[in-house]
Amino acid sequence: MLSVIIVTWNGRRFLDPCLRAVSAQLQPSDEIIVVDNGSVDGTAAWLAHAWRRVRLIALPSNLGFAGGVNVGLRAARGELLLLLNNDAFVESGCVPALVETMYQYPQIGAAAGVLTFDHRPELIASAGITARRDGLALDRWSGCNVHSLPATRQAVMGASGGLALYRRTMLEDIGLMAPDFFNYLEDVDLAWRAQLRGWACFLAPNARARHIYSATGGQGSPLKQRLLGRNRLRAIIRCFPTGVLRACLPHILAYEVLALTYAALTRKPAMIAGRVEALRDRRTLLHERRCIQARRIVSDYAFAAWLEPPPPPWQTLRTARYLNAILEAREH
Structure with a gap:
């Protein structure tokens, strides 16, 4: 069983295309959980009416991406747990490609998808996480053309939380996201903790989603x-x-x-x-x-x-x- 977890905060305008795209790629036994981080744009009421399939968890206040993800992970029933940004729209075959990666390599703890810029889908926004000796962690291949992606799966340091498939057994081993991070780099911290415990992550280059980069936090804010x-x-x-x-x-x-x-x-x-x-x-x-x-x-x-x-x-x-x-x- 696969659980899709989407955290949103005042993102009602993105949710319908996001949900339509991902739900079309799920099996009947899979579930979608939307964690609403105290939105004031009517997200919870709209979801309850328009998306009966979705398990809505409406929080009274904003716990940030890390806190919201943790709420969703604890509520999820699946053995595979897909994190998807509310402003990311999966392309054809994305979810099956991630799931197949996990089944083909049962020793890995995570599979990373490829996020492209929504307004420039030929350019990569993130293809997993890369890190440097100065401690800076960055989106891998950011700004490169999608044609530069590898043809086959390959190991990467970690998966971007905007499109990441985690194995439940890995999270049970290393713990969930650090809630005090609130937003940003919580996926890096989790990826480093996974590496410390010997859990590998593979990039699935054919698992792609268009992403409205920094739509919530605001680039440079x-x-x-x-x-x-x-x-x-x-x-x-x-x-x-x-x-x-x-x-x-x-x-x-x-x-x-x-x-x-x-x-x-x-x-x-x-x-x-x-x-x-x-x-x-x-x-x-x-x-x-x-x-x-x-x-x-x-x-x-x-x-x-x-x-x-x-x-x-x-x-x-x-x-x-x-x-x-x-x-x-x-x-x-």
Whole structure:
């Protein structure tokens, strides 16, 4: 049985095409769970009337993506658990391709799908997660043409939470998403914890969905800047083994210096505030780190093998500007 979990917050305008696309690819025994994070746009009432098949969980307040996903995962009955963004619209064959990947490789814990930009479906928004030695985690192949995707399945570090199929046994082993992350990088933290426990993730290149990127959080918004800065440090502190952290620390600190300098010069205080917030939580984070690292079964070498060398700062900035240009084109 497959459970589809969709978390929404004031996203009624996206839900009908999202649900129509995914429901057409499900078996009669599969289920769809929509977790409404305290929306005020009439989402819950509309769903109850228009989508009788959907199991609606209406929350009184917004728990963020991480908290909403956890509510849905706990309510789900399936052995396979599909996370799908409310602003993502699966293309033909997407769900079967993800499910087939999990059945063909019973040793893996997750299968990653490919998200493309809704307004530029020939361009990849995410094909799983990639990570660097400076602790930066990014969408794999973001901005590349879909023709550059591999022809066959291949291992990736983790799956983007916008289109990810998880095995229940993996989540029972590593735990659910960290609710304190609220939004952003909670899927990275989960992917790193899965790697620490030896769970692999495969990319299914034919499992694709068009995604309205940053439709909820807003690309470049102060909220997103704060949460990204905070959650980046949280994930590193929680998940990097001591030996890997020691080896990567110069790269991590170099990135932080550049990020803080950029924030000061461009007057983006939210980027700084998020990092300060993470440091304030250091006692809690260190306790969580000890619990996570105590259950690690892979070597430092195996974990570090997923961390790519960081490119020159100018290349990182150029990539960010390229992504922003793609998203700005959506508004015109």
